[in-house]
Amino acid sequence: MTPLPRWADVVLLPLLNVTLAFLVGGLIVLSVGQNPLQAVGIMLYGAFGYGSGFGYTLYYTTDFIFAGLAVSLAYHAGLFNIGPEGQAYVGGLGVILIGLALNGMHWALVFPLMIICGALFGAAWAFIPGYLQAKRGSHVVITTIMFNFIAVSMMGFIISRILKPEGVNSDESAPLEAITRVPQLRGFIELFRNSPVNLTFFLAIAALFFVYWLIWRTKFGYSVRALGNNPVAANYAGISNQKMIMIIMALAGAFAAMVAVNNVGGVQGRLILNFVNGAGFVGIAVAFMGKGHPIGVGLSALLFGMLYQGGQELAFQMPGITREMIVTIQALVILFTGAMGDMMRGPLSRMFFQPDATAGDK
Amino acid sequence: MTGLNPTNEQRSSGAAASALAIELVGINKHFGPVHANKDIHLAVKRGTVHGIVGENGAGKSTLMSILYGFYTADSGTILVDGVAHEITDSRHALALGIGMVHQHFMLVDNFTVLENVVLGAEDSALLTPTLNRARGHLKDLARDYGLDIDPDAIVGNLSVGQQQRVEILKALYRGAETLILDEPTGVLTPAEADHLFRILGKLRAEGKTIILITHKLREIMAITDEVSVMRQGEMVETLPTADTSPEHLAELMVGRRVLLRVEKGAAKPGKVLLEVENLVVTDDFGTPRVKGVNFQVRAGEIVGIAGVAGNGQSELLESIAGMRDQKSGTIRVNGNPLSLEGDDGAARARKAGLAHVPEDRLRMGLITNFAAWENAILGYQGKYGDGPALDIAKARATAQDYMKKFDVRPAALDLKTANFSGGNQQKLVLAREMERDPDVLVVGQPTRGVDIGAIEFIHNQIIKMRDAGKAILLVSVELDEIRSLSDRILVIFDGQIVGEADPATADETELGLRMTGSHTDNVVTEPGTLPEHETPVQQTLVEMSPKDNSGRDTN
Incomplete structure (x- = not known):
């Protein structure tokens, strides 16, 4: 099949897929007797229409960018990292430990340390499946899934048995003092009042640029892509597959752990049971919809941020549309952009090249 | 053109x-x-x-x-x-x-x-x-x-x-x-x-x-x-x-006259550059494929390894190039033994002055998803840029140079390598490995699936490398290619070198017999070491003789 021009592949095709998903979603809304146009309106307004809503959208986007990058990075090396959920969770332990140790100190000092400490914990957690894959051949898909479960149990134990202060009923660590927490943007920008978006958002944007540089502009990235495209040729090129697998998995874990900086350090100010709340899994969809490219990851993270925030608004404002229906719409987006992402490629390609062929050279 | x-x-x-x-x-x-x-x-x-x-x-x-x-x-x-x-x-x-x-x-x-x-x-x-x-x-x-x-x-x-x-x-x-x-x-x-x-x-x-x-x-x-x-x-x-x-x-x-025969002068062998001693190599399943091989390749000579496919040539090549651990034995490049533990032995082999044109360019020698310029530095990526950043401008200049010297068509740096024809892919690999000025060049199936015009070019390049004083080890299942390029022929059978021949005087029937292990005068083959895929002598002879450039990737 004739390949599409790059812009059509990167922009037009995903746009078409999202539109299709919304059309089908609209039919479902219609089938329960609600007005789909009104629903879309509420969703968009809820996500972008006013300051607090937009702030929430960006807060979710921050989580999804990091989780999406954690999956993308590994994917470039030919590894399917299903573990950002657990890696972010364990990263939270690193964030809260350094936060509590330096509790009361100014965030300008603590924020960089939270990043480093969280990254170390997340990296260590992801390194284990990387090691098992590289040295023992245990498939990283299986081990990362398992490590999500192990993380849940382990962190549950640590939070409720060790970190929980006496006299507190809910399962959470002691809180960080306000000055130690990653500052929220509402402190500087009036627009974002009542919303949790914080400095970590800018870290996420920086991470997108960094990953682009790392993958396409460095020797390391070259080796990663060589490994991901053809492990035998990578071996031929003198690239140690084993070393690369372990490094890239650890790196992916470090990126996933930034979800914890956003939540533990910036929003809740404490380590709460199951604070990741599925963001790690959304990252898988984000990475695939974004085709592993930072621009794509950024855009699809924003789309999912919008679906999350706008969806909650929708459930609140239109009681006829239940929470489950919103999940259905989110699932449709994943279905059309991920699983059936190439469905429209054929027709689109024919549209592009039919007139072209008769007209001769382009 | x-x-x-x-x-x-x-x-x-x-x-x-x-x-x-x-x-x-x-x-x-x-x-x-x-x-x-x-x-x-x-x-x-x-x-x-x-x-x-x-x-x-x-x-x-x-x-x-x-x-x-x-x-x-x-x-x-x-x-x-x-x-x-x-x-x-x-x-x-x-x-x-x-x-x-x-x-x-x-x-x-x-x-x-x-x-x-x-x-x-x-x-x-x-x-x-x-x-x-x-x-x-x-x-x-x-x-x-x-x-x-x-x-x-x-x-x-x-x-x-x-x-x-x-x-x-x-x-x-x-x-x-x-x-x-x-x-x-x-x-x-x-x-x-x-x-x-x-x-x-x-x-x-x-x-x-x-x-x-x-x-x-x-x-x-x-x-x-x-x-x-x-x-x-x-x-x-x-x-x-x-x-x-x-x-x-x-x-x-x-579109022009093509020489179907290779023209070359006499070899002037110099000092030993590649030395293989008692090499034993196993395949991925632990079965020995190379069973105690000894040979030397001198500067300025082409040593051809003739044999029916599957007699250990692939494992021998991969082992010398650092891609496969040897079970025992020594490989010396320029007199220095190669240490090949770990899975980045290929990098060390290159550092020692060895270049490797792999038998299977699509599986090994190229990343078909990469642009042409990216493949032009595969294996040498470490040389591009001092810090962590990849010096893309330098890499592209290298690729441009290679494509010009080796007439790779189209000379499109950003074209995906998969979209080049087999011959042009092979030229890109050869350019990459030859232009590095290695001391030892190890070449597997240099013209597999390559057009006539490109075959002539590739053969001439290999001769040119030899005349420049490089040691060249050539492995090919095309007996004609081995005979026309090599200065010495080693016959491999069941992982062992079973004889040496002079390409000028070697008799095809004689070679064919040796390649099937039926005629051993130098080395006594132990009974029971015949490979399972042993083919009747007669058939093997036919198999080895024609100018068959198995075109697995035509168009």
């Missing part, structure tokens, strides 16, 4: 329309900006074998795909038995009596021969009546054309040659009068190819028409009645096979 625009031989079909099985008139086909078929005229006489030759990418397969209904031509007419048809799909082509045997077979491995033959041509919902009818029909076909094959055999258990016969049976069962074969011998051993040609001869005798697409001139000369030459999307000429010669055809294909 000759700036010439070859004249399009407009052949007037003076014969009566019914004498032509197929006639193509003014066929044009574009793929995006690529003009794959330019105003093609082709007349195929009934009851003949008509060869179509051309380099990879000349447009042969596109043309046949148009005839078989895979593609629709942008313009032009297809006449079958003198009647114009608009062939819409392959079902339609079959209904017109045109059958095609693809290069890559379209068979269901776990079905029987019979089931495969009737697949898609069942008469009714119930299978048994069809199968019974087909069984009888198959028996007739087997009798008429020498296509005997057990109808109840599972296709997955058949040899490649037998599977191809099933493909031919499929086409004949569906009533094909004209049979298109696309590179049919690319996957066959020479013995199987000879068998195929006998079948084609019988088919012709029975009045069937055969269109044979190939880039092997030996086959054209052996079987065809007429031959059409294509070059760069154009039909250059159609002429009776009897009136032509391989040299002439090669010239028409490439």
Whole structure:
């Protein structure tokens, strides 16, 4: 099949897929007797229409960018990292430990340390499946899934048995003092009042640029892509597959752990049971919809941020549309952009090249 | 690139329309900006074998795909038995009596021969009546054309040659009068190819028409009645096979004169640069494949390793290049032993001054998803940039230089490597490994699946490296290639070097016997060490002799 021009592949095709998903979603809304146009309106307004809503959208986007990058990075090396959920969770332990140790100190000092400490914990957690894959051949898909479960149990134990202060009923660590927490943007920008978006958002944007540089502009990235495209040729090129697998998995874990900086350090100010709340899994969809490219990851993270925030608004404002229906719409987006992402490629390609062929050279 | 625009031989079909099985008139086909078929005229006489030759990418397969209904031509007419048809799909082509045997077979491995033959041509919902009818029909076909094959055999258990016969049976069962074969011998051993040609001869005798697409001139000369030459999307000429010669055809294909023999002076061996001592290498399953090999390669000489495929050559090459751990033994480059533990031994081998052109460029030597410039630095990526950043400008300059020196076409730095033809891919690999000025060059199957024009170029480059004082180790299953390039020939059999020969005086039969382990004067082969795939001597001889450049990646 004739390949599409790059812009059509990167922009037009995903746009078409999202539109299709919304059309089908609209039919479902219609089938329960609600007005789909009104629903879309509420969703968009809820996500972008006013300051607090937009702030929430960006807060979710921050989580999804990091989780999406954690999956993308590994994917470039030919590894399917299903573990950002657990890696972010364990990263939270690193964030809260350094936060509590330096509790009361100014965030300008603590924020960089939270990043480093969280990254170390997340990296260590992801390194284990990387090691098992590289040295023992245990498939990283299986081990990362398992490590999500192990993380849940382990962190549950640590939070409720060790970190929980006496006299507190809910399962959470002691809180960080306000000055130690990653500052929220509402402190500087009036627009974002009542919303949790914080400095970590800018870290996420920086991470997108960094990953682009790392993958396409460095020797390391070259080796990663060589490994991901053809492990035998990578071996031929003198690239140690084993070393690369372990490094890239650890790196992916470090990126996933930034979800914890956003939540533990910036929003809740404490380590709460199951604070990741599925963001790690959304990252898988984000990475695939974004085709592993930072621009794509950024855009699809924003789309999912919008679906999350706008969806909650929708459930609140239109009681006829239940929470489950919103999940259905989110699932449709994943279905059309991920699983059936190439469905429209054929027709689109024919549209592009039919007139072209008769007209001769382009 | 000759700036010439070859004249399009407009052949007037003076014969009566019914004498032509197929006639193509003014066929044009574009793929995006690529003009794959330019105003093609082709007349195929009934009851003949008509060869179509051309380099990879000349447009042969596109043309046949148009005839078989895979593609629709942008313009032009297809006449079958003198009647114009608009062939819409392959079902339609079959209904017109045109059958095609693809290069890559379209068979269901776990079905029987019979089931495969009737697949898609069942008469009714119930299978048994069809199968019974087909069984009888198959028996007739087997009798008429020498296509005997057990109808109840599972296709997955058949040899490649037998599977191809099933493909031919499929086409004949569906009533094909004209049979298109696309590179049919690319996957066959020479013995199987000879068998195929006998079948084609019988088919012709029975009045069937055969269109044979190939880039092997030996086959054209052996079987065809007429031959059409294509070059760069154009039909250059159609002429009776009897009136032509391989040299002439090669010239028409490439657009210039081609030397089919390698010309080289005498070797001037210098000091030992590559030394292999008691090398033992196992394959991925721990089975020993190289069993105690010793040899030396000196500066300024080419040492060829001759052997039937699967006798340890691949493991030997990979081990020397640092891709495979040796079980025991020593490899010395420039006198320094290579330490090859870990899975980045290839990097250390390169550092020691060794370059490696791998046997399988698509699996090993290239990352087909990468742009050409990215592949031009594969294995040397560490040299581009001082810090962590990759010096892309420098890499692109290198690639540009390589493409110019080795005439890689198109010279498009950003084109995905998968989109280059096999010969140009190979040139890119050779440029990368040769231009590094290594002391030792290890080359596996340098011309596998490569066009005639490129073969000549590649051979000359290898000779040039030798004359520049490099030590070259050449592994090839083409005995002709080994004989014409090497200064010394080592014969490998079952993981052991079983003899050495001088290419100038070596007797082909003698070499063939040694390669099958039947004639050992230097080394005594222990009983019971014959490989499982041991083939009869006679067949192996045939297998090794012809100029067969197995085209696994044509077009």
